[in-house]
Amino acid sequence: KAGVTQTPRYLIKTRGQQVTLSCSPISGHRSVSWYQQTPGQGLQFLFEYFSETQRNKGNFPGRFSGRQFSNSRSEMNVSTLELGDSALYLCASSLASGGPHEQYFGPGTRLTVT
Amino acid sequence: TQLLEQSPQFLSIQEGENLTVYCNSSSVFSSLQWYRQEPGEGPVLLVTVVTGGEVKKLKRLTFQFGDARKDSSLHITAAQPGDTGLYLCAGDNTGKLIFGQGTTLQVKP
Numbered sequence: 001k002a003g004v005t006q007t008p009r010y011l012i013k014t015r016g017q018q019v020t021l022s023c024s025p026i027s028g029h030r031s032v033s034w035y036q037q038t039p040g041q042g043l044q045f046l047f048e049y050f051s052e053t054q055r056n057k058g059n060f061p062g063r064f065s066g067r068q069f070s071n072s073r074s075e076m077n078v079s080t081l082e083l084g085d086s087a088l089y090l091c092a093s094s095l096a097s098g099g100p101h102e103q104y105f106g107p108g109t110r111l112t113v114t
Numbered sequence: 115t116q117l118l119e120q121s122p123q124f125l126s127i128q129e130g131e132n133l134t135v136y137c138n139s140s141s142v143f144s145s146l147q148w149y150r151q152e153p154g155e156g157p158v159l160l161v162t163v164v165t166g167g168e169v170k171k172l173k174r175l176t177f178q179f180g181d182a183r184k185d186s187s188l189h190i191t192a193a194q195p196g197d198t199g200l201y202l203c204a205g206d207n208t209g210k211l212i213f214g215q216g217t218t219l220q221v222k223p
Contacts, residue, residue, distance in 0.1 A: 043202065043213035056210040090156050097209065105156025
């Protein structure tokens with residue numbers, strides 16, 4: 001079974017631009033969660049989507065948004081990029097939403113904002 | 115705000131030594147997970163503990179969930195260079211995972 005894939009793996013953007021990251025979950029998984037990982041703040045929850053609906057949201061500004069498609073693939077968008085948005089963005093998929101479900105993480109997208 | 119404090123942040127030991135990583139919070143979690151992350155990869159789930167006082171073993175790794183479900187520990191016996199990586203604990207209470215800052219473990223041959 002193929003794992004979670006994320007594209008692109010690396011991205012360099014300029015302040016003020018916007019970016020869209022993509023995540024394809026494991027086949028059959030309907031929940032996709034997004035996380036931001038930085039050396040200073042560690043891994044922080046962004047949001048979770050299940051069956052195309054946002055189920056949970058972390059404490060991030062509205063510049064961070066996401067969506068999920070009917071095939072469970074998910075995208076996250078960051079508008080008006082700031083230098084502090086430089087981070088590793090990870091997505092994780094699981095069979096169901098909520099509870100101690102096993103999450104499978106992708107390799108991440110490394111975003112650098114200059 | 116729920117927080118998970120991990121200690122120590124960094125650990126460098128020789129092959130064959132034992133070590134314990136701690137994960138503490140003032141909040142109660144319905145479950146707690148431990149992950150290991152290697153450079154350039156996403157975290158990989160090692161274990162999920164759900165019941166207060168629960169102990170789970172995975173080969174040389176022993177995980178314990180505190181009786182009050184506020185803390186957890188990971189003990190590694192006879193560490194090997196292959197155990198090197200970032201160890202993360204994550205608590206689940208409201209359907210979203212709260213991660214600790216992580217413990218970077220280096221095991222030298």
